[in-house]
Amino acid sequence: MGKPRVAFFDFASCEGCQLQVYNLEEDLLKVLDAVEVVAWREAMKGHSDDYDIAFVEGSILRQSDELRLRQIRRNAKILVALGACATIGGINNIKNFQEQEAVRQFVYGNKALDYETYPARPLKAVVPVDFEIHGCPITRKEFTTVLKALLLGKKPEIPNYPVCVECKMAQNICVFEKGMTCMGPVTRAGCEACCVTEGSICWGCRGLVDDPNIHAQVEVLAKYGLSVEDILRKFQLYADFSVIKDEQ
Numbered sequence: 191m192g193k194p195r196v197a198f199f200d201f202a203s204c205e206g207c208q209l210q211v212y213n214l215e216e217d218l219l220k221v222l223d224a225v226e227v228v229a230w231r232e233a234m235k236g237h238s239d240d241y242d243i244a245f246v247e248g249s250i251l252r253q254s255d256e257l258r259l260r261q262i263r264r265n266a267k268i269l270v271a272l273g274a275c276a277t278i279g280g281i282n283n284i285k286n287f288q289e290q291e292a293v294r295q296f297v298y299g300n301k302a303l304d305y306e307t308y309p310a311r312p313l314k315a316v317v318p319v320d321f322e323i324h325g326c327p328i329t330r331k332e333f334t335t336v337l338k339a340l341l342l343g344k345k346p347e348i349p350n351y352p353v354c355v356e357c358k359m360a361q362n363i364c365v366f367e368k369g370m371t372c373m374g375p376v377t378r379a380g381c382e383a384c385c386v387t388e389g390s391i392c393w394g395c396r397g398l399v400d401d402p403n404i405h406a407q408v409e410v411l412a413k414y415g416l417s418v419e420d421i422l423r424k425f426q427l428y429a430d431f432s433v434i435k436d437e438q
């Protein structure tokens with residue numbers, strides 16, 4: 191039996207998550223030893239539509255994206271969403287809070303009518319997605335963890351607890367103590383709270399924990415007089431599509 195055939199695809203994105211894979215350094219050689227990459231526009235010239243696993247980066251922004259994504263879904267046995275743009279809509283969701291025609295005019299000017307576009311959405315709003323690798327960008331470690339699990343026929347273990355847990359383990363001072371606000375109580379862990387450790391806040395790039403009202407660090411928010419709903423309203427940078435879709 192040959193190696194599993196892997197393909198990479200991108201939609202609306204900065205391609206930074208694919209770059210993380212490209213930058214695996216010596217681990218990239220191990221990946222290339224374990225799989226056969228048959229399509230990867232960012233890294234190679236060849237292309238085949240015969241693949242087992244598709245890693246798909248980026249958000250869906252237009253009807254033609256949907257058609258292409260559906261074809262990728264038909265071709266792939268396993269489809270993995272790669273990064274925040276693909277898992278939650280990512281920073282592309284910012285446009286969803288604007289008047290769509292104004293956004294189109296701003297970007298394309300007098301050519302606006304030549305370009306189709308609609309509010310950004312993650313892959314799972316269009317096709318079934320088997321697994322998600324979170325973050326903006328993804329971490330190289332999580333990519334290799336997920337790939338290893340898939341190659342072993344196992345379900346990848348993705349954290350379903352808040353960033354606050356990792357933040358406390360990193361012994362950070364909570365930014366609420368400094369008068370700032372933070373998405374950590376409702377955001378899925380797995381990044382070791384790197385942004386807080388580096389002196390910033392959590393912006394929520396890994397998306398929400400499942401059912402934030404149950405799994406959030408509600409006591410952290412309550413201590414500062416906030417609720418889960420307050421924090422979700424406050425942050426729009428990585429506004430999770432699952433939260434904003436009802437408002438569109």
Ligand code: SF4
Nearest residue numbers: 203206273274275326
């Ligand atoms: S999730 Fe972030 S790093 Fe990845 S493609 Fe989107 S914008 Fe770029």
Ligand code: SF4
Nearest residue numbers: 354357364365372374
């Ligand atoms: S709210 Fe933010 S800063 Fe405070 S513990 Fe949670 S992740 Fe860390």
Ligand code: SF4
Nearest residue numbers: 381385392393394395
């Ligand atoms: S701390 Fe928050 S914003 Fe930073 S990488 Fe982790 S989930 Fe993303």
